[in-house]
Amino acid sequence: MNLIESFLHVPRIAYFSMEIALRSEIPTYAGGLGILAGDTLRTAADLNMNMVAVSLVSRAGYFRQTIDAAGQQNEAPQLWEPAQWATRMGAMVSIDLLDRMVWVSGWLYVLESPAGGRQPVILLDTDLMENQAEDRLITHYLYGGDDRYRLQQEAILGIAGVRMLQALGFQVREYHLNEGHSALLGIELLRRYAFPLEEVRQDESPYDILSVRQLCNFTTHTPIDAGHDKFPYALVDEVLGPIIDKPLMQRLGGGDRLNMTLLALNLSEYVNGVAVRHAEISAKMFPGYHMRAVTNGVHPRTWTHDSFAKLYNLYLPGWCREPEILVRADHAIPDAAIWQAHQDAKNALFRHIIEVGGPHLDPDIATIGFARRMTAYKRPDLLFIDPDRLISIAQRHPFQLVIAGKAHPRDETGKALIAWVHSMVQQLKESIPIVFLPDYQMDLAKKLVAGVDIWLNTPLRPLEASGTSGMKATFNGVPNLSILDGWWIEGCIEGITGWAIGDDPDASTENDAASLYQKLETVVLPLFYGDRSAWIGVMKGAISKNASYFNSHRMMRRYAVEAYMQ
Ligand SMILES: *Cc1c(COP(=O)(O)O)cnc(C)c1O
Numbered sequence: 245m246n247l248i249e250s251f252l253h254v255p256r257i258a259y260f261s262m263e264i265a266l267r268s269e270i271p272t273y274a275g276g277l278g279i280l281a282g283d284t285l286r287t288a289a290d291l292n293m294n295m296v297a298v299s300l301v302s303r304a305g306y307f308r309q310t311i312d313a314a315g316q317q318n319e320a321p322q323l324w325e326p327a328q329w330a331t332r333m334g335a336m337v338s339i340d341l342l343d344r345m346v347w348v349s350g351w352l353y354v355l356e357s358p359a360g361g362r363q364p365v366i367l368l369d370t371d372l373m374e375n376q377a378e379d380r381l382i383t384h385y386l387y388g389g390d391d392r393y394r395l396q397q398e399a400i401l402g403i404a405g406v407r408m409l410q411a412l413g414f415q416v417r418e419y420h421l422n423e424g425h426s427a428l429l430g431i432e433l434l435r436r437y438a439f440p441l442e443e444v445r446q447d448e449s450p451y452d453i454l455s456v457r458q459l460c461n462f463t464t465h466t467p468i469d470a471g472h473d474k475f476p477y478a479l480v481d482e483v484l485g486p487i488i489d490k491p492l493m494q495r496l497g498g499g500d501r502l503n504m505t506l507l508a509l510n511l512s513e514y515v516n517g518v519a520v521r522h523a524e525i526s527a528k529m530f531p532g533y534h535m536r537a538v539t540n541g542v543h544p545r546t547w548t549h550d551s552f553a554k555l556y557n558l559y560l561p562g563w564c565r566e567p568e569i570l571v572r573a574d575h576a577i578p579d580a581a582i583w584q585a586h587q588d589a590k591n592a593l594f595r596h597i598i599e600v601g602g603p604h605l606d607p608d609i610a611t612i613g614f615a616r617r618m619t620a621y622k623r624p625d626l627l628f629i630d631p632d633r634l635i636s637i638a639q640r641h642p643f644q645l646v647i648a649g650k651a652h653p654r655d656e657t658g659k660a661l662i663a664w665v666h667s668m669v670q671q672l673k674e675s676i677p678i679v680f681l682p683d684y685q686m687d688l689a690k691k692l693v694a695g696v697d698i699w700l701n702t703p704l705r706p707l708e709a710s711g712t713s714g715m716k717a718t719f720n721g722v723p724n725l726s727i728l729d730g731w732w733i734e735g736c737i738e739g740i741t742g743w744a745i746g747d748d749p750d751a752s753t754e755n756d757a758a759s760l761y762q763k764l765e766t767v768v769l770p771l772f773y774g775d776r777s778a779w780i781g782v783m784k785g786a787i788s789k790n791a792s793y794f795n796s797h798r799m800m801r802r803y804a805v806e807a808y809m810q
Contacts, residue, residue, distance in 0.1 A: 252414065255417040256421075257417065258414070259296070259298070260297075260401060260421050261426070262299065264281040266365065269329070275650075276712050277423055279712060287797050288363050289355050290545075296409065297363065300368050306322065306387075308320045309683045323383075324444060326351045342483055348369065348407075349370075350596060359565060368401065369383050388653075395484075399428055399615060401429075416459075417459075417808075419461065421508050424462075427497075427504040427511070431487055433451065434488060460512040460513065461808065462509060468621065473503075474504070477500045495510075514807040516808070518540045519731050533623070538803060539800035541712075541715060541800075544564055544791075544797065545718060548694075548720060549720050551592075552585050554585070559581075571788050571792040582783055583776070586694075586783065589720055591607055596691055600681065605644055606644070611696045612725075612809070613700065614645065615646075615684055615692050616713055617649055618665075619658040620653040620661070622708075628665065629753070634672065637765045648683075693719075693720055698772075699717035699723070711726075715791075721786055723742045724741070727744070728749070743763055
């Protein structure tokens with residue numbers, strides 16, 4: 245039996261995602277969406293859920309980030325060798341793009357759970373001798389290129405992805421579209437499930453939209469309009485040709501442009517947002533659809549530092565398969581053990597900072613972490629709005645900062661924010677130690693979310709759909725200090741699991757900054773230095789009340805019962 249056949253006994257749920265974070269060495273992801281896709285498959289492996297994931301091979305990755313002395317982000321391709329991690333499969337499928345035939349092959353990556361589960365991940369690749377030079381690059385650059393390039397990638401993912409699963413012999417019983425990028429798979433399914441023409445009356449459509457809707461589930465991921473791909477129909481015609489009739493395409497995908505979110509909504513029976521508030525906002529953005537909420541979660545073992553994993557193994561065995569057990573962490577684990585596990589994680593982070601050429605940080609000083617995509621709505625500048633105020637807080641209650649994050653190569657505002665944060669690092673040098681660690685990726689995220697004392701998040705409401713890095717922190721007993729947006733609306737119990745920044749949803753950025761300074765100065769830092777046992781109480785609150793809930797096992801059990809099994 246060859247490797248692929250070992251996955252063909254059971255009908256599977258096919259999970260389509262433009263990006264997927266399989267491991268740090270495989271740069272086929274850019275940020276939270278890819279991390280979520282990876283955690284989804286990791287949980288499927290733990291729970292033996294019979295999924296198969298489809299994504300692009302992205303041979304040049306997203307990009308490798310360096311920051312020069314002036315604070316400018318530089319981007320280099322992050323080439324990786326698929327053969328090192330995955331197996332080339334024999335099957336090839338073809339698709340017509342820009343009036344020529346493009347061949348697509350696939351790599352099989354096997355995602356393995358420590359519990360023994362294995363899930364196939366198929367990474368689509370057009371870099372084949374059979375293809376013209378230009379077409380060989382279609383699956384190269386994650387989120388690179390222009391609209392034409394993006395539409396070609398989405399056609400590979402959605403259309404060639406469905407064909408590849410069929411060619412390989414997978415029996416798919418449900419499709420899950422992780423974001424609208426793969427929505428063209430619905431069009432491919434429409435064509436596959438079309439009624440025979442002789443059975444169709446002249447005024448009827450041959451397409452069995454109901455059957456396709458029964459098969460599809462769609463998760464939308466952002467309230468930001470620019471995050472929803474829209475392609476001019478002229479471009480769609482140029483790239484895809486006449487794949488289905490225009491009036492139907494417009495009915496499903498929107499009148500003026502092909503809106504991939506609308507297309508996915510119209511072809512999916514089950515649709516959801518990624519947190520309660522995000523589902524409410526998505527329902528307003530796309531009225532008329534029944535928008536459910538399945539709040540995101542993170543994969544327990546992946547995001548838990550070894551020091552805490554050892555503790556949980558000892559005091560709460562079974563937590564990897566059933567993270568709900570962590571609900572008892574507050575009573576089951578001694579305070580001293582929690583504090584020691586945290587010191588181990590903190591020391592490991594500080595050692596890493598020295599290894600990569602950074603400064604020596606003092607492990608007794610309160611350390612705040614901030615790492616995520618650097619883009620305007622995440623407001624990495626909020627903390628620095630009033631440098632004098634920040635210095636005066638640090639004089640009374642010393643703290644230090646560790647920051648990381650990439651800006652999309654075309655996000656000029658995001659790049660300017662990195663440069664601005666960089667200038668702040670210089671300006672505050674004498675008063676507050678601040679480290680910006682370049683090239684944020686999975687391994688670095690894992691060190692950061694465990695090694696700091698406080699995880700900070702300052703998004704512009706209501707644009708943080710969910711956020712997941714704060715959930716990772718909770719598995720390591722690191723409390724969140726965050727604007728009430730995304731998951732934190734559900735996760736925050738003031739003073740018990742962490743702290744909210746401001747409670748006025750209409751507050752200006754200046755007011756949010758003032759609330760942040762006040763909370764740091766009067767609540768968070770005094771507690772850190774003044775009452776260690778109460779502080780450990782909050783650490784335990786984060787684990788027992790948040791990690792026990794905001795995990796991908798709870799999330800996947802909900803998708804299984806409410807989406808896949810319906
Ligand atoms: C978790 C993670 C993210 C997402 O973080 P948010 O807080 O949701 O913005 C992005 N990048 C990496 C490398 C991560 O590990």
